[in-house]
Amino acid sequence: MDDMRIVERQLDQQELKIKADNVQVYYGTSHAIKDVSVEIEDKTVTAFIGPSGCGKSTFLRCLNRMNDTIDICRVEGQILLDGENIYDKKVDPVQLRAKVGMVFQKPNPFPKSIYDNVAYGPRIHGLAKNKAELDEIVEKSLRRGAIWDEVKDRLDAPGTGLSGGQQQRLCIARAVATEPEVLLMDEPCSALDPIATAQVEELIDELRSNYSVVIVTHSMQQAARVSQKTAFFHLGNLVEFGETGQIFTNPVDSRTESYITGRIG
Amino acid sequence: MADISASPEGLPGAKSSLYAQSDRTRRRNAAETRFKYYGMGAVAIGVIALVCLLTSILSNGLSSFQQTFLRVEIFLDPAVVDPQGNRDPEEMAKVFTFGYQPLIKGSLEAQAQELAAGPAPEITPQLLAGMVSSAAPADLRDFVLANPDRVGETVEFNFLANARIDQYLKGRVTRESAALDSRVDVAQLNAADELVAIGQMQKRFNWDFIFGPDASENRPEAAGIGVALIGSAYMMLIVLVIAVPIGVGASIYLEEFAKKNWLTDIIEVNISNLAAVPSIVFGILGLAVFINFMHLPISSPLVGGLVLTLMTLPTIIIATRAALKSIPPSIRDAALGVGASKMQAVFHHVLPLAMPGILTGTIIGLAQALGETAPLLLIGMVAFVREYPDSILDPAVGLPVQVYNFTNRADPAFVERASGAIIVLLVFLVIMNLVAIILRRRFERRW
Numbered sequence: 001m002d003d004m005r006i007v008e009r010q011l012d013q014q015e016l017k018i019k020a021d022n023v024q025v026y027y028g029t030s031h032a033i034k035d036v037s038v039e040i041e042d043k044t045v046t047a048f049i050g051p052s053g054c055g056k057s058t059f060l061r062c063l064n065r066m067n068d069t070i071d072i073c074r075v076e077g078q079i080l081l082d083g084e085n086i087y088d089k090k091v092d093p094v095q096l097r098a099k100v101g102m103v104f105q106k107p108n109p110f111p112k113s114i115y116d117n118v119a120y121g122p123r124i125h126g127l128a129k130n131k132a133e134l135d136e137i138v139e140k141s142l143r144r145g146a147i148w149d150e151v152k153d154r155l156d157a158p159g160t161g162l163s164g165g166q167q168q169r170l171c172i173a174r175a176v177a178t179e180p181e182v183l184l185m186d187e188p189c190s191a192l193d194p195i196a197t198a199q200v201e202e203l204i205d206e207l208r209s210n211y212s213v214v215i216v217t218h219s220m221q222q223a224a225r226v227s228q229k230t231a232f233f234h235l236g237n238l239v240e241f242g243e244t245g246q247i248f249t250n251p252v253d254s255r256t257e258s259y260i261t262g263r264i265g
Numbered sequence: 266m267a268d269i270s271a272s273p274e275g276l277p278g279a280k281s282s283l284y285a286q287s288d289r290t291r292r293r294n295a296a297e298t299r300f301k302y303y304g305m306g307a308v309a310i311g312v313i314a315l316v317c318l319l320t321s322i323l324s325n326g327l328s329s330f331q332q333t334f335l336r337v338e339i340f341l342d343p344a345v346v347d348p349q350g351n352r353d354p355e356e357m358a359k360v361f362t363f364g365y366q367p368l369i370k371g372s373l374e375a376q377a378q379e380l381a382a383g384p385a386p387e388i389t390p391q392l393l394a395g396m397v398s399s400a401a402p403a404d405l406r407d408f409v410l411a412n413p414d415r416v417g418e419t420v421e422f423n424f425l426a427n428a429r430i431d432q433y434l435k436g437r438v439t440r441e442s443a444a445l446d447s448r449v450d451v452a453q454l455n456a457a458d459e460l461v462a463i464g465q466m467q468k469r470f471n472w473d474f475i476f477g478p479d480a481s482e483n484r485p486e487a488a489g490i491g492v493a494l495i496g497s498a499y500m501m502l503i504v505l506v507i508a509v510p511i512g513v514g515a516s517i518y519l520e521e522f523a524k525k526n527w528l529t530d531i532i533e534v535n536i537s538n539l540a541a542v543p544s545i546v547f548g549i550l551g552l553a554v555f556i557n558f559m560h561l562p563i564s565s566p567l568v569g570g571l572v573l574t575l576m577t578l579p580t581i582i583i584a585t586r587a588a589l590k591s592i593p594p595s596i597r598d599a600a601l602g603v604g605a606s607k608m609q610a611v612f613h614h615v616l617p618l619a620m621p622g623i624l625t626g627t628i629i630g631l632a633q634a635l636g637e638t639a640p641l642l643l644i645g646m647v648a649f650v651r652e653y654p655d656s657i658l659d660p661a662v663g664l665p666v667q668v669y670n671f672t673n674r675a676d677p678a679f680v681e682r683a684s685g686a687i688i689v690l691l692v693f694l695v696i697m698n699l700v701a702i703i704l705r706r707r708f709e710r711r712w
Contacts (some may be wrong), residue, residue, distance in 0.1 A: 069597070095604070097601060104599065104602065108593075108595035108598065110614055120613070178603055178604055
């Protein structure tokens with residue numbers, strides 16, 4: 001990760017993974033997301049930045065229909081995953097969420113053993129035929145979560161007994177265990193200290209080789225460090241979307257400039 | 266700033282010492298101390314009330330677990346108990362309880378003469394006969410029918426002593442009250458003292474009080490709470506089997522699945538209101554629906570259990586919903602995030618975590634149902650029942666109703682029996698609460 005040279009960062013053109021078209025989100029009568037269209041590429045880290053309450057988390061939760069759990073929330077427009085509208089009537093959100101995994105702001109491991117935390121997803125989706133295969137999936141996921149070496153001797157220990165950074169990496173391992181195609185991260189480092197944050201950021205960069213990663217973050221430095229594409233949200237609008245280097249060095253919109261230079265937000 | 270200028274020594278600019286308390290601080294501390302004393306006073310009043318209650322119940326009721334017995338030797342005369350001489354229980358059952366009376370009378374006479382000649386000169390056959398419970402012939406007959414092979418032997422028996430004698434030895438009947446009592450006279454009391462002195466009459470633990478059936482005022486010494494125990498056990502079983510699945514199911518649906526709209530709002534308000542409805546209203550409902558409309562048998566534990574189920578449901582639903590609400594939403598998010606369906610999220614993660622709360626609520630609901638009296642009065646479970654119920658359709662009573670029955674009767678023996686039944690009821694309630702605490706400890710997990 002060459003933090004300082006974001007301008008010169010390699011930008012391979014990747015395939016389109018998610019395409020959002022004129023998405024509107026309403027909470028009751030309030031219009032939370034206004035007319036957002038965005039294209040998210042495969043094997044790329046896309047960062048959503050913006051001040052608190054700008055709708056970036058809401059939009060993220062639209063991408064795997066986690067907003068369905070909120071009764072008053074209504075989504076209009078369409079979001080295509082590999083060309084299929086995820087808000088189509090025929091789509092079962094459960095199937096969608098197996099493809100689009102999510103990591104939350106606060107580490108939220110199940111109050112079960114480390115092994116069961118990771119094995120839960122594969123178990124309910126029937127990804128393993130037997131114990132040996134499940135063991136393999138758990139090990140692979142924990143390795144991808146960059147936490148295997150720390151927990152391999154205590155897989156039976158409760159997941160809630162780990163430190164905050166370890167818990168978050170366990171949650172990432174849990175999310176990748178179901179072999180998702182897209183990984184959504186809602187401020188994954190906001191509850192972590194700088195060392196744990198660095199570990200998770202490093203992990204996100206590695207995950208890019210397999211997944212399309214969408215990360216919401218409050219920290220502009222983090223967005224600059226880990227992402228290839230950046231979207232700036234303000235008051236429910238998508239103000240600017242482009243290559244990270246361009247957004248941070250040469251923003252087109254004056255609001256983006258004000259935000260990244262610290263004048264608003 | 267206003268505070269500082271208002272404090273007396275805090276003249277603007279003047280420095281105050283930390284060692285000296287300002288007036289304001291002193292007033293605040295005094296208010297806090299006063300409040301602490303109010304709290305201690307409230308707790309003390311509560312504890313005193315509890316202690317008074319327990320002392321009164323225990324001092325009245327503990328004696329009911331002991332009963333006075335009179336030792337008598339009886340020759341089981343084959344000519345009386347088995348007139349056909351073939352030891353066939355069916356033939357022997359044809360001799361009614363009444364037929365055993367001469368047998369007991371004869372034995373008591375012989376015993377009285379023996380005692381009068383030896384250690385207790387004041388005993389006469391009449392006195393002795395008056396001291397034995399009228400339940401004795403029935404006890405003797407039960408024994409003979411259960412052990413036909415012992416006919417022809419002389420068997421030592423412990424017959425229940427008359428309730429007045431028993432109460433005299435326990436201190437509730439005195440010589441003054443006996444002088445005014447037609448059922449006992451002072452000579453019998455003297456004789457009882459003598460019999461106790463030579464060990465012929467003694468107090469023993471009375472299992473029949475706990476497991477025996479009720480008895481009338483003619484022989485209160487034989488009254489027990491066995492039928493009530495079985496009736497209450499049946500009703501608890503019915504409540505457990507019906508109320509828990511319905512209550513927990515309804516709560517899970519309302520809390521996790523139902524859309525929040527005006528309909529669920531109305532349901533929610535009504536459940537809370539139902540929890541506050543007087544229990545006798547449920548009794549009337551049970552009478553109208555289960556007995557008058559559905560024609561279920563009156564006085565049966567089935568109807569009682571159904572009524573108590575209706576009464577317990579709101580408690581269980583409210584407790585379960587509170588338990589489900591207390592589970593952090595992050596657990597649901599986590600489960601949904603890895604692609605669990607809503608039902609999987611609830612049953613794999615939310616429900617196990619809410620289990621301690623649900624169990625506690627359920628057991629509290631059950632305990633409430635166990636102690637409920639009023640609705641049972643209305644569905645006819647207040648009757649005098651001597652037969653053990655064989656099924657949930659047979660007439661029975663509940664423990665609290667048995668207490669009510671006992672207190673309705675005049676004989677002093679029933680005073681201690683009412684308190685004794687309360688002790689048994691309290692023991693069950695304490696056991697249930699202990700189970701709730703143990704289960705909660707067991708299932709409690711942190712996250």
